Amino acid sequence: MSLRTLVAACGAVLLSQFAIPSVSVAADTPGHWVTAWATALQPIPQRADLPPLYRAPDVAGRTVRQIVYPTLSGSAVRLHISNEYGKEPLVIEDLRLSRSAGGAAVQGGGVRVTFGGKTSASVPAGGAMESDAVPVDIVGGAPYVISSYMGPDQRLAAWHRVSNQVNYVSTPGNHAGDSAGDAFRARFTQYAWVTGLSVDAPAAVAVAAIGDSITDGMRSSLNLNRRWPDAFARKLAHSGDRSVAVVNLGISGNRLLSDSPCYGDALVKRFDRDVLERPGVKTAIVLVGINDINFAAMPPRAGLDCDSPHTPVSAAALIDGYQRVIAAAHQHGVRVFGATLTPAALPPQRESIRLAVNQWIRAGHAFDGVVDFDAALRDPARPESLQRTYDSGDHIHPSDAGYAAMADAMPIEAVMSAARK
Structure with missing residues (x-):
């Protein structure tokens, strides 16, 4: 099995703004998984003299919020995380999915996304990882926010540079569970790490x-x-x-x-x-x-x-x-x-x-x-x-x-x- 197709095999713990109880769902639960949103990564040039357009935001020990619009409804969701161009492990301490409330704000604390039942993930350099299946209803066409609290030494090695979407970086600390967007003072117009959102849609x-x-x-x-x-x-x-x-x-x-x-x-x-x-x-x-x-x-x-x-x-x-x-x-x-x-x-x-x-x-x-x-x-x-x-x-x-x-x-x-x- 290649690193790119590495799939975690255990359960998901649900903390949901949709007021449904916590449920454990195995990553290999049968379902009809269909990509509902995706983006393609490109490496960030590694030079000391980069022009401003190619300078990545500081994400170490901070929370990143990215807004995505799935184009398909479904009854459960998985996120695909990529470290395709990374030279070091990609460390995510806390990852959550929420409905957008506009800007950097979200509705409730969001659903915590897990990997093999764990709330943090370390994706090897050059590899990828699929999250556990999270049983939550996704509405096609609606905006969702993916909040990622990053490890203290994490940096961006790749992105999708032209997102045409304003995304957000917080002040230092874990703000993945914040409903308000007050801590998210920096903006950027790229996508990072999350390269796919698939839903269970027969x-x-x-x-x-x-x-x-x-x-x-x-x-x-x-x-x-x-x-x-x-x-x-x-x-x-x-x-x-x-x-x-x-x-x-x-x-x-x-x-x-x-x-x-x-x-x-x-x-x-x-x-x-x-x-x-x-x-x-x-x-x-x-x-x-x-x-x-x-x-x-x-x-x-x-x-x-x-x-x-x-x-x-x-x-x-x-x-x-x-x-x-x-x-x-x-x-x-x-x-x-x-x-x-x-x-x-x-x-x-x-x-x-x-x-x-x-x-x-x-x-x-x-x-x-x-x-x-x-x-x-x-x-x-x-x-x-x-x-x-x-x-x-x-x-x-x-x-x-x-x-x-x-x-x-x-x-x-x-x-x-x-x-x-």
């Missing part, structure tokens, strides 16, 4: 969206869940289908073929960990490649060069990468939809690569389905560019309206049919 399935900043929701509105996977999840809920979770595994700056010191492992490398190992995922939607095309042309930078390596790519190389992702998905019984690369106002040589890739995605019949985001967002008069109302202003990332248009372009029936097979 007959439910999950759709994983994976890619770069356009899936991550870069430049969408802070705290409002306006990324396209959020809009797609709401669209499904409004249609009456509440048995499908949509989880966002985009990483801003991520590439299909190349690792980055800032933007995480190449998607071809992280696809197994971030998609195929998630419980209940039956369909993946892949939108990636524009950074592979662009970063080759970025000038090298002194100090931290997030765009390194500046690897030139061709359409053929990208197509080969997509085929590797498709093969891995099919080996695990997961259907995969290819999304066309959206307009980015590229110069002619790079634009020709984007167009060739999109033509293959549409006509190559290698994917189980196609999501034509390019057609949904492009300006009919200037197809190399985003429509003005869909442009956040940088000519690459959509606005909130653009992300909503992407959700509207999702072939719901085809995606749902693939997820149910």
Whole structure:
């Protein structure tokens, strides 16, 4: 058994704001576990001269509160904790799940999450750990707060850098059980450690969206869940289908073929960990490649060069990468939809690569389905560019309206049919 898939085997002790008695539930209790919320980690560059955007908050001996929005209801919950890029054990002294009361405040003291019946956890460097099953009702679409009181020497080695969600760090001490948010005076807009929340939801399935900043929701509105996977999840809920979770595994700056010191492992490398190992995922939607095309042309930078390596790519190389992702998905019984690369106002040589890739995605019949985001967002008069109302202003990332248009372009029936097979 790999460290990544290490699963604790004993009971959970419940202290719940939902006023239900303490119950012990074995971690291997039979159930239908489906990922309801997830995020993908990337290493924090380890340099003394980091720019402010890459400086992690001080978490040692403090309590961290992170706000998450599960997209599926369920009768019990498990949390997945990752120390994927850590060089030292990840020490959590107290971990609780609560309903949000706004900001850093929570409703009641929360449910204490355990690991093998213990209230603290030490996750080995490079490893991961699944919590015990906690019997508590989770409501899809509602905000929850994960409070983690960290060991006295703990520091952040990895995060999900663009959360588009304000999270909180307390003053020193264990404030995991505080209802009020007064102790949580520092804010940060990343996710850390907790990379998945799964629920016991019979007959439910999950759709994983994976890619770069356009899936991550870069430049969408802070705290409002306006990324396209959020809009797609709401669209499904409004249609009456509440048995499908949509989880966002985009990483801003991520590439299909190349690792980055800032933007995480190449998607071809992280696809197994971030998609195929998630419980209940039956369909993946892949939108990636524009950074592979662009970063080759970025000038090298002194100090931290997030765009390194500046690897030139061709359409053929990208197509080969997509085929590797498709093969891995099919080996695990997961259907995969290819999304066309959206307009980015590229110069002619790079634009020709984007167009060739999109033509293959549409006509190559290698994917189980196609999501034509390019057609949904492009300006009919200037197809190399985003429509003005869909442009956040940088000519690459959509606005909130653009992300909503992407959700509207999702072939719901085809995606749902693939997820149910």
